[in-house]
Amino acid sequence: xxxxxxxxxxxxxxxxxxxxxxxxxxxxxxxxxxxxxxxxxxxxxxxxxxxxxxxxxxxxxxxxxxxxxxxxxxxxxxxxxxxxxxxxxxxxxxxxxxxxxxxxxxxxxxxxxxxxxxxxxxxxxxxxxxxxxxxxxxxxxxxxxxxxxxxxxxxxxxxxxxxxxxxxxxxxxxxxxxxxxxxxxxxxxxxxxxxxxxxxxxxxxxxxxxxxxxxxxxxxxxxxxxxxxxxxxxxxxxxxxxxxxxxxxxxxxxxxxxxxxxxxxxxxxxxxxxxxxxxxxxxxxxxxxxxxxxxxxxxxxxxxxxxxxxxxxxxxxxxxxxxxxxxxxxxxxxxxxxxxxxxxxxxxxxxxxxxxxxxxxxxxxxx
Amino acid sequence: xxxxxxxxxxxxxxxxxxxxxxxxxxxxxxxxxxxxxxxxxxxxxxxxxxxxxxxxxxxxxxxxxxxxxxxxxxxxxxxxxxxxxxxxxxxxxxxxxxxxxxxxxxxxxxxxxxxxxxxxxxxxxxxxxxxxxxxxxxx
Numbered sequence: 001x002x003x004x005x006x007x008x009x010x011x012x013x014x015x016x017x018x019x020x021x022x023x024x025x026x027x028x029x030x031x032x033x034x035x036x037x038x039x040x041x042x043x044x045x046x047x048x049x050x051x052x053x054x055x056x057x058x059x060x061x062x063x064x065x066x067x068x069x070x071x072x073x074x075x076x077x078x079x080x081x082x083x084x085x086x087x088x089x090x091x092x093x094x095x096x097x098x099x100x101x102x103x104x105x106x107x108x109x110x111x112x113x114x115x116x117x118x119x120x121x122x123x124x125x126x127x128x129x130x131x132x133x134x135x136x137x138x139x140x141x142x143x144x145x146x147x148x149x150x151x152x153x154x155x156x157x158x159x160x161x162x163x164x165x166x167x168x169x170x171x172x173x174x175x176x177x178x179x180x181x182x183x184x185x186x187x188x189x190x191x192x193x194x195x196x197x198x199x200x201x202x203x204x205x206x207x208x209x210x211x212x213x214x215x216x217x218x219x220x221x222x223x224x225x226x227x228x229x230x231x232x233x234x235x236x237x238x239x240x241x242x243x244x245x246x247x248x249x250x251x252x253x254x255x256x257x258x259x260x261x262x263x264x265x266x267x268x269x270x271x272x273x274x275x276x277x278x279x280x281x282x283x284x285x286x287x288x289x290x291x292x293x294x295x296x297x298x299x300x301x302x303x304x305x306x307x308x309x310x311x312x313x314x315x316x317x318x319x320x321x322x323x324x325x326x327x328x329x330x331x332x333x334x335x336x337x338x339x340x341x342x343x344x345x346x347x348x349x350x351x352x353x354x355x356x357x358x359x360x361x362x363x364x365x366x367x
Numbered sequence: 368x369x370x371x372x373x374x375x376x377x378x379x380x381x382x383x384x385x386x387x388x389x390x391x392x393x394x395x396x397x398x399x400x401x402x403x404x405x406x407x408x409x410x411x412x413x414x415x416x417x418x419x420x421x422x423x424x425x426x427x428x429x430x431x432x433x434x435x436x437x438x439x440x441x442x443x444x445x446x447x448x449x450x451x452x453x454x455x456x457x458x459x460x461x462x463x464x465x466x467x468x469x470x471x472x473x474x475x476x477x478x479x480x481x482x483x484x485x486x487x488x489x490x491x492x493x494x495x496x497x498x499x500x501x502x503x504x505x506x
Contacts, residue, residue, distance in 0.1 A: 057400075060399075080399060082395035082396075083399060085399075247378060255381065258384060
């Protein structure tokens with residue numbers, strides 16, 4: 001023990017880590033009425049970590065060449081020891097990441113945490129959500145299966161509906177007139193380098209904003225639920241008399257992470273093919289379109305929206321408008337009230353939006 | 368039970384679970400990264416005897432390394448590991464001198480694999496082979 005104490009002192013006098021720990025862990029106080037939904041950010045960090053780790057492992061055996069990609073993925077699944085586990089964790093993890101991100105954003109909406117002064121937290125989070133959709137889409141092509149090939153064909157085709165630049169944009173995304181080997185090259189670069197770097201950078205910005213502005217208090221269990229921010233000068237939102245991040249809230253984070261991992265591994269071990277239709281096990285054939293090609297579940301609502309509008313452009317415009325509205329919500333919704341039950345119009349839009357999204361997703365699945 | 372002791376108990380449980388999970392995950396990752404065993408990379412290599420030219424050599428992948436079969440001036444076939452015993456470069460067959468040269472540090476081996484010059488500490492290991500109906504099988 002003496003040696004441990006001396007090592008600890010050696011670092012302490014050089015780094016002053018006890019002060020850092022006091023500031024960011026034991027002395028970092030959170031609101032007393034904080035709830036489990038606040039731990040979803042930590043769950044997402046763990047998911048991102050698992051995706052990076054399994055992604056690096058897959059890179060060891062994956063070959064980003066249209067002639068070899070499918071065979072290399074098949075070899076990872078069948079020949080490399082535990083390759084199936086690494087790939088399944090990566091594929092299931094990408095779906096889970098989108099699902100947990102949606103829950104994280106819904107809880108932020110429901111509790112009014114996006115309101116001033118946290119507009120930038122919301123905006124960085126919203127951009128992160130879009131980047132995660134982008135990294136999922138680009139990763140979908142890499143196995144070079146019939147599913148990947150044709151889902152990417154359909155997804156990139158939507159860009160062609162944009163007036164004037166649409167056709168050029170579609171060809172730019174694909175690296176040619178149709179999806180082919182050049183598409184694999186650019187999607188691979190985006191998936192393993194560009195997008196992970198962008199996501200990591202934005203996570204850093206998101207966490208910096210969280211730390212700098214302070215954690216919002218949930219509007220529940222309080223007498224005063226209106227936003228107290230005055231907007232005259234910068235103030236870090238403190239929570240005197242709150243609960244410390246370490247050990248109290250870290251245990252909640254750890255509990256949520258364990259619950260997430262239990263669900264995640266249940267899917268990986270007991271229902272691994274939930275995200276893999278038959279076409280995922282057939283090599284890409286550019287001359288044979290499979291029947292009923294559908295995008296991943298998180299794009300089904302977008303897919304169905306495009307189908308129900310008479311023109312693809314109109315469908316894209318509606319989606320663009322909804323996404324722009326959501327991105328700018330903190331700048332549009334300037335109301336002080338944060339409790340959802342005291343915001344009937346917001347609550348109606350919130351519930352209605354979820355019902356429409358789920359309805360379109362289910363409709364898209366069965367259409 | 369006081370809340371602090373409940374917290375400690377929960378912390379120990381979660382910490383233990385995390386440690387057990389991390390330990391469990393280590394094995395698949397090690398297996399995933401481990402080089403393939405000899406059984407997985409194939410045991411024997413066969414090719415026609417005509418692939419080995421007169422006075423010449425044929426190099427081939429053998430159990431994850433490189434092997435060489437040489438037909439000497441006397442017409443005799445010999446098979447060796449082509450990995451130089453000095454620092455692991457691949458030796459080259461010098462047809463005119465009838466010996467193996469390692470171009471990295473000028474190690475030389477005789478046609479029977481013995482060191483004749485340079486820094487290699489040991490002879491080239493011989494590989495077992497057989498010739499049946501014009502087919503050479505190494506391993």
